[in-house]
Amino acid sequence: MEEEKKYRKKKKLGSYPIASAVFSNTLALLVIGLFGLLVLHAHQLTTLIQENLELQVYLEKDMTEANRIKINKILASKAFTANKDQVPQINFISKEQAAKEFFEESGEDAVGFLGENPLRDAFILKLKPAYYQTDSLQQVQAEIEEISGVFEVTYVRSLIESINENITKIGLVLLGFVIILLLVVIILINNTIKLALFSQRFLIRSMQLVGATSRFIRQPFLFRSVWQGLLSGLLASAFLYLVLSWTYTKLEDLRLLADEEKMLILFGSLIVAGIIISYFSTRRAINKYLKMSLDELY
Structure with missing residues (x-):
């Protein structure tokens, strides 16, 4: 009786071993996730570099305080001026402060040498990243x-x-790698699922012979493929999160490039990708076996 139960359990429609499939799919999604993290951090680094680029706006000499305030307001109202916490990123440096900083850096007293301050009052202006094209x-x-x-x-x-x-160059290279990795991952998951379903091909034919419809045969396989893809995506996301947390503890400066919102989007994308790829790969493999003749199954 016990042997009969084991036999029935083994032959249940859609009950093929999925541990290896989940493991392979998780590894494939993990590769995509790691590369996705690289792309996100590279993008954040690019944004950080752009946000620290500055324009020096030098003013006419003998500028009155009222005119200086007016120019400051005009610059603050411009669409290209960067804002942080709704505060325009504009810094005023007086010519006296500039002369002092020049003396501290170079050790030369330009004011004492020339008899007057040759420098000008200036605004240091940061632009929004969208305006850093030439x-x-x-x-x-x-x-x-x-x-x-x-x-x-x-x-x-x-x-x-x-x-x-x-x-621009880095963006094109990363885009090329993303496309290649996506193709590799899709092929790998597709082949993994195809191999997992190979052991079920005779059971599928048996169901056809007793009059089961294609929809009835596909249903348990597709149902299992959905939660298999979900599990793979969750495992890959969880591992990426642990790796990222560990990396941040070792490289604290890297945390400056963290964007939690985009990280969540990446993790969600891995889960969705796992479900979609697993579902359509399973559907494609099942349709293939449904259309095979008996001779082709051997």
């Missing part, structure tokens, strides 16, 4: 220089152009 920067520069009382607007053009060029 064309946008030139438009911003021209717009600011049209403001009455502004003498000159400068920025490190070569550095910004180099950053933009490298960001």
Whole structure:
């Protein structure tokens, strides 16, 4: 009687061993997740670099306090000015402060040597990342220089152009890797599921011979594929979270690049991807076996 129960349990429709399939699918999703974390941190690093790029807005000499405040308000109202906690990222540096900083850095007293302060009052302005393209920067520069009382607007053009060029190259490389990895993961999960279902091909044919419809045969396999993909996605997400938490404890500076909202989106995407890939791979494999002749099953 015990042997008969084991036999029936083994032959139950859709009850193929899934431990190896879940393990393989989890590893495949984990690879995608690790690369996704790399992309997210690279994007955050790029944003951080851009947010720390600055424009120097030099003012005309003998500027009155009222005119300086007016220019500050104009810059704060511009769409290109970065905001942090609804505070415009504008910093005023007086010519006296600039001369003091120059003396501390170089050890040379330009004011004492020339008899006057050759420097100008200036606003240090941070832009929104969307405006750090070369064309946008030139438009911003021209717009600011049209403001009455502004003498000159400068920025490190070569550095910004180099950053933009490298960001474009890195973005294309990462996009290429993402596409390749997605294809590899889909093929790997598809083949894993196909091998797992291979042992069920005769049972599928037996069900067909007793009059079971294709829908009835597919249903238990598809149901199991959904929770199999869900489990794989959850395991991959949990492992990624543990790896990320451990990494942050070892490299605290890396936490500056963390974006919890995007991390949650990545984990959710892994779960959804696991379900979708597992479902359609199972459906494709089942349809293949349903259409096979008896000779092809051997």
